[in-house]
Amino acid sequence: MLNNTYSQFSMLIGEEAEAAYQQEVRAEGYAGFRRLLDGLTEAIKAAADADIPGLEQALAKASRLFPEPVQFSPSWECIWAELEATLTAKKHVLSSISPAERSGEWQVIMDNPQVVQEVVCYPGLDFHDAAYLYAYFRPQLEKSEYIRLQKIQTVIQELGR
Known part of the structure; x- marks a missing residue:
């Protein structure tokens, strides 16, 4: 379920609405920005084929409204690049x-x-959960690491007693 902060963000139309939203999130600080990031992450996780262009636009708008997310937390210095890489992989x-x-x-x-x-x-995993995990981990691969997304065709499974 998408959170309220992201729902508000996704419905912003016009510079005045964007400026008001930006001011509201900045006034709330870490918690407000975190809800926006959580909403964007959930939207990427749930995204189907037709949702990708809208999410690309949403990430562009978010990075334009909050160009320095490190102001909210040092761990978010590269958050826009990370989310964009995840969305690109998905x-x-x-x-x-x-x-x-x-x-x-x-x-x-x-x-x-x-x-x-x-x-x-x-x-x-079902396909959409597997696709998100692949997309999440793909940009983080180190030298010589690999990641595989694969469909299981045949399974033999037994449980110990």
Whole structure:
């Protein structure tokens, strides 16, 4: 469910409304800006094919209204680039896998075969959750790491007693 701050943001029309919203969020500080980010993140997570252009515009508007998110928190110095990279990766997934191929069970796997560390696997996902996880982690890959989004065709699973 999209939060109220993001809902207000997505309905802004005109410079006067944008300026009032900007002032309201700045007056509230960290909490107000955090709700906007949470709303944008949830919108990216829930985005279907037709939602991508609107989200691209929303991110552009958000970065224009709040060009220095580091004022709210040092951890948000690169938040616009991070959200844009996530949205770009999700757009790539949605454009690469047709709606007819999206049913069934999906998983996301990440590994770096060059180092001794555990493989990370997110199994048993529906397509949209898997697409978001792929999109979220894809921009963060380090040298020699890989990420895989794959559909499970056959599963044999047993439970221990």
